[in-house]
Amino acid sequence: MPNPMQADVEKLGEAGVLDGITRNVILAGIVSLLTDISSEMIYPILPLFLTNVLGVGGLTIGLIEGIAESTASLLKVFSGWLSDKFGRRKPLMVVGYGLSDLTKPFLALTGAWWQVLGIRFADRVGKGIRGAPRDALIVDSTPAEQRGKAFGFHRALDTFGAGVGPLAAFAVLEASDSNYRLVFLLSAIPGVLAIIILVGFLREKAARKPDGEAPKFGFGSLGVGFLTFGAVSTLFTLGNSSDAFLVLRAQNLGLATVLVPLAYLTFNVVYSILAMPLGSLSDKVGRRAVIVAGYLVFALVYLGFAVASASWAVWGLFAVYGVYYALTEGVQRAYVADLVPENMRGSAMGTYNALTGVSALPASVIGGLLWQMVSPSATFVYGAVFAVLAAVSLLVVPIRPVRGGYSKS
Numbered sequence: 001m002p003n004p005m006q007a008d009v010e011k012l013g014e015a016g017v018l019d020g021i022t023r024n025v026i027l028a029g030i031v032s033l034l035t036d037i038s039s040e041m042i043y044p045i046l047p048l049f050l051t052n053v054l055g056v057g058g059l060t061i062g063l064i065e066g067i068a069e070s071t072a073s074l075l076k077v078f079s080g081w082l083s084d085k086f087g088r089r090k091p092l093m094v095v096g097y098g099l100s101d102l103t104k105p106f107l108a109l110t111g112a113w114w115q116v117l118g119i120r121f122a123d124r125v126g127k128g129i130r131g132a133p134r135d136a137l138i139v140d141s142t143p144a145e146q147r148g149k150a151f152g153f154h155r156a157l158d159t160f161g162a163g164v165g166p167l168a169a170f171a172v173l174e175a176s177d178s179n180y181r182l183v184f185l186l187s188a189i190p191g192v193l194a195i196i197i198l199v200g201f202l203r204e205k206a207a208r209k210p211d212g213e214a215p216k217f218g219f220g221s222l223g224v225g226f227l228t229f230g231a232v233s234t235l236f237t238l239g240n241s242s243d244a245f246l247v248l249r250a251q252n253l254g255l256a257t258v259l260v261p262l263a264y265l266t267f268n269v270v271y272s273i274l275a276m277p278l279g280s281l282s283d284k285v286g287r288r289a290v291i292v293a294g295y296l297v298f299a300l301v302y303l304g305f306a307v308a309s310a311s312w313a314v315w316g317l318f319a320v321y322g323v324y325y326a327l328t329e330g331v332q333r334a335y336v337a338d339l340v341p342e343n344m345r346g347s348a349m350g351t352y353n354a355l356t357g358v359s360a361l362p363a364s365v366i367g368g369l370l371w372q373m374v375s376p377s378a379t380f381v382y383g384a385v386f387a388v389l390a391a392v393s394l395l396v397v398p399i400r401p402v403r404g405g406y407s408k409s
Helices: 004-015 023-042 046-052 058-086 090-109 113-140 144-175 180-186 188-201 224-237 244-252 257-285 287-307 312-339 342-358 360-373 376-396
Strands: none
Touching: 023 090, 023 113, 023 144, 023 180, 023 188, 046 058, 046 113, 046 244, 046 257, 058 090, 058 113, 058 244, 058 342, 058 360, 090 113, 090 180, 090 188, 113 144, 113 312, 113 342, 144 180, 144 257, 144 312, 180 188, 224 312, 224 342, 224 376, 244 257, 244 312, 244 360, 244 376, 257 287, 257 312, 287 312, 287 376, 312 342, 342 360, 360 376
16 A cells, blocks of 8 residues: 555655755755744854853853753653654644744843743753654655755755854844844844744645554664664763853853854854765765764864864864764764654654753753863863764664664665
8 A cells, every 4th residue: 555655755856946855844944944043143142141241150051051951852752752643743843943933032131040041941842842843754755865865955954044143143243232132132033934934834744654563652662773873872962062162162262252153153154065965975875974973073173172272273163063063963863764663753853852962961061060160171171082982882883773764874
């Protein structure tokens, strides 16, 4: 009997602008682009707002980022499982994007660090709700042999928005004498546009449950291969403290506050340009080799931030950091999809994101402690060591997909 989901993929593929890039992937990318413009207008300057306006230290920033990311990550398992159980991705995407895009502008009204924590938490809850269903939608809409390319395309659009965001923040800060609160308010504009496009234009039919075992809530049915990769990714994430510390390190090395969003823009431009080519490379040579390369690039970047002594080094390090993201972000999502059967894609995406997201709390807290009690360099040496350990683990530990997964990787 023909699989309606596969028929939908083929029909969408005919409408795609690029080979293997479908209509839903394009629309999901546009929504992510606009949301990231909104988010990245805020994210590069939020540590500076906390430090320069609210007067908090590195440990508090680590707590804010770690709690927001890790606690909200627990929702990713549940939202992914729900999208598998009911065969619908879009409703959860609407709730998640809506919560994030409509709460972030309230940062303009904050006067204490705990208020920032509350808004960051709501934003990350939204991300936790939308992430797994969106990634599963991309997998549902793409042939298995082009998943790396599709995720690379999505990450490219997402990251293009992440590049525009810091540029917009720079323009507003320059024109308003570093008015952080005005930046937060204006971030509402692209966020609202993202919700309108998602609600009005993305179309999804209810998916028939694939033949086989119904999705269960839990780890066991996802398979040993998935759990092994999840463990390696968690090991890596334990050293991957919040990017807020990269921003603080840039300022620590003497980079002018108004230039920090432009340095972050450099990272996003490199990431956006390379995401799709490196995603396609993983379709050809296998995901694991590309991910290992990404972990090693991360280690080099963190060592660079540890030993840097001048502000000019920040520009090159942020650029190479974009290479790391292009090698890993979309490719890891494609690898997760390869390792599990069709009816558990949402659950797998949510579980993977939760495992790595929960690890962000200890990573950011430890990073903040090292920053405050030892030195800024210690935070980055710690991250580099864990990245090398994860790369070696991924090279030597066997990882195989369960029956019904994709064996190319």
